[in-house]
Amino acid sequence: MNTLPVPLKKLIDFFEKLPAIGPKTAKRLGFYLLRMPQQDLEEAAQNLLNLKKLVRKCTLCFNLSENEICSICSDSKRDKSQVTVVEDVLDLLSFETGNQYTGVYHVLHGRIDPLNYIGPDDIYIFQLLERIKIAKEEIQEVILATNPNMEGEATAMYIRNKIAEIPQTTCKITRLAYGLPIGADLEFADYMTLQKAIEGRRSF
Amino acid sequence: MNTLPVPLKKLIDFFEKLPAIGPKTAKRLGFYLLRMPQQDLEEAAQNLLNLKKLVRKCTLCFNLSENEICSICSDSKRDKSQVTVVEDVLDLLSFETGNQYTGVYHVLHGRIDPLNYIGPDDIYIFQLLERIKIAKEEIQEVILATNPNMEGEATAMYIRNKIAEIPQTTCKITRLAYGLPIGADLEFADYMTLQKAIEGRRSF
Numbered sequence: 001m002n003t004l005p006v007p008l009k010k011l012i013d014f015f016e017k018l019p020a021i022g023p024k025t026a027k028r029l030g031f032y033l034l035r036m037p038q039q040d041l042e043e044a045a046q047n048l049l050n051l052k053k054l055v056r057k058c059t060l061c062f063n064l065s066e067n068e069i070c071s072i073c074s075d076s077k078r079d080k081s082q083v084t085v086v087e088d089v090l091d092l093l094s095f096e097t098g099n100q101y102t103g104v105y106h107v108l109h110g111r112i113d114p115l116n117y118i119g120p121d122d123i124y125i126f127q128l129l130e131r132i133k134i135a136k137e138e139i140q141e142v143i144l145a146t147n148p149n150m151e152g153e154a155t156a157m158y159i160r161n162k163i164a165e166i167p168q169t170t171c172k173i174t175r176l177a178y179g180l181p182i183g184a185d186l187e188f189a190d191y192m193t194l195q196k197a198i199e200g201r202r203s204f
Numbered sequence: 205m206n207t208l209p210v211p212l213k214k215l216i217d218f219f220e221k222l223p224a225i226g227p228k229t230a231k232r233l234g235f236y237l238l239r240m241p242q243q244d245l246e247e248a249a250q251n252l253l254n255l256k257k258l259v260r261k262c263t264l265c266f267n268l269s270e271n272e273i274c275s276i277c278s279d280s281k282r283d284k285s286q287v288t289v290v291e292d293v294l295d296l297l298s299f300e301t302g303n304q305y306t307g308v309y310h311v312l313h314g315r316i317d318p319l320n321y322i323g324p325d326d327i328y329i330f331q332l333l334e335r336i337k338i339a340k341e342e343i344q345e346v347i348l349a350t351n352p353n354m355e356g357e358a359t360a361m362y363i364r365n366k367i368a369e370i371p372q373t374t375c376k377i378t379r380l381a382y383g384l385p386i387g388a389d390l391e392f393a394d395y396m397t398l399q400k401a402i403e404g405r406r407s408f
Contacts, residue, residue: 003300004293005259005270007251014248017240018233024392027294029222034268036221038256044218045249047211052242055209064238066209089208090231096207188228 008034060131062107062124064089072096072104079103081140085128085159087111087147090187095145098191101198103143106131111151112158120158129162132169141172143201147186148176160204175204212238264335266311266328268293276300276308283307285344289332289363291315291351294391299349302395305402307347310335315355316362324362333366336373345376347405351390352380364408379408 004012008030015026033041057063058070061083065071072078082103086092087110095101110123120126132139144159146152160173177200186194208216212234219230237245261267262274265287269275276282286307290296291314299305314327324330336343348363350356364377381404390398 003267003275003297005268007254007258008268010251011248011255014244014251017244019236020229020232025224027297028224031292031294032223033252033255034259040218040221041252041255044215045252047214047218048237048245048249048252050211051215051237051245054211055238063207064209064212071207088235090235093207093231 057107057109061105062109062127063092063105077102080135080138082143083128083131083139083141084143084145085156086145087152087155087186091145091147094186094189094191094194098195100195103141108146108155111146112155113151123155125155125159125162128159129166132163132171133166136166136169136171139171141174143198144173144175144204145186147184149183156204173204174201177201261311261313265309266313266331267296267309281306284339284342286347287332287335287343287345288347288349289360290349291356291359291390295349295351298390298393298395298398299402302399304395304399307345312350312359315350316359317355327359329359329363329366332363333370336367336375337370340370340373340375343375345378347402348377348379348408349390351388353387360408377408378405381405 011033012026012030015021015029016023021029054066055064056066056068058065058073059068060073061070063070063072067074079102083106084095084101084103085106085108086095087108089107089109092105092107095105106124106128108123108125108128110118112118112120112123132142142159142163144156146155156175163169163171163173176194176197189197215237216230216234219225219233220227225233258270259268260270260272262269262277263272264277265274267274267276271278283306287310288299288305288307289310289312290299291312293311296309296311299309310328310332312327312329312332314322316322316324316327336346346363346367348360350359360379367373367375367377380401393401
């Protein structure tokens with residue numbers, strides 16, 4: 001590896017840091033880049049530079065966005081009375097691929113996971129509760145779409161209890177149906193399964 | 205996907221173009237980048253920009269290098285009398301990981317593969333022959349280390365015949381021993397297997 005030119009070696013090291021990429025794959029990717037058009041590399045470099053500068057969180061739902069309010073929250077065709085609570089943006093994207101869900105979202109950016117020292121204050125639960133308090137009349141249903149595993153269930157139960165504590169809330173709280181196999185990861189579910197899960201959602 | 209910020213979406217598209225990365229992995233990688241330090245992203249961007257500008261081929265052996273002559277060819281401790289001919293730089297790296305081979309290389313950057321319209325003139329065979337002609341007295345052995353499959357064998361045989369045509373060449377032509385499993389890819393061989401193959405090389 002010492003014989004490799006510096007930029008190539010450093011890019012291979014960079015790829016190795018990424019998840020699911022081992023040393024051999026990192027090398028292949030590095031050499032593949034050499035065969036790509038310079039324009040593609042320049043565009044990728046520009047996007048890498050801008051990524052963290054331009055991407056921020058929507059102040060309403062905490063979805064990733066370039067603007068203060070994300071494209072979903074600012075879409076007038078979206079049903080603002082229905083809020084689906086997801087653990088992260090990849091889960092939101094799984095819902096969006098179907099183009100069938102018309103409500104809005106709230107992205108927690110994590111789950112309650114005491115073993116990894118993640119408590120309710122480390123994710124956007126407080127902001128969800130505030131949002132429900134402020135838009136008490138508008139929000140009619142909160143769909144808890146956290147992952148169907150232990151941490152996701154705990155997060156859903158915590159949120160359900162916290163919403164119930166808000167005085168004068170009438171919004172329905174639902175949970176995705178167990179059409180999803182237990183222990184799975186929402187991110188990898190196909191949309192039909194997610195659709196079944198939305199249809200069969202139960203009172204929580 | 206339309207809901208994603210542009211730089212993120214474009215980086216995900218970029219990852220999808222790379223080999224062995226599917227749409228789901230590309231998304232994961234994109235989101236992972238958001239959690240990396242800005243400094244790492246900036247460094248990677250810089251390396252992407254410089255990659256094709258700074259990386260060129262060694263004028264002697266066609267290994268990748270930042271200088272006119274690569275670090276192996278310019279290393280005085282390397283035995284210039286022994287030239288190992290490999291299909292590409294990843295194969296060279298497989299040899300180098302062992303730190304046991306002390307000769308130099310010649311990188312063909314491909315193999316003769318008529319089905320994919322790659323003939324002898326499309327890879328650096330002519331340059332290898334020229335190199336042998338010029339350094340007739342210095343080069344004592346050419347080790348043909350092309351892959352042990354049909355294209356690699358054809359390439360090795362072609363090169364052997366062409367070297368034999370050079371007047372007054374006395375250099376030995378050898379081929380890696382079949383310690384390597386037939387049909388395999390040199391790039392993925394462990395170094396011990398490669399070492400056995402170097403030791404057991406036979407007259408060709």
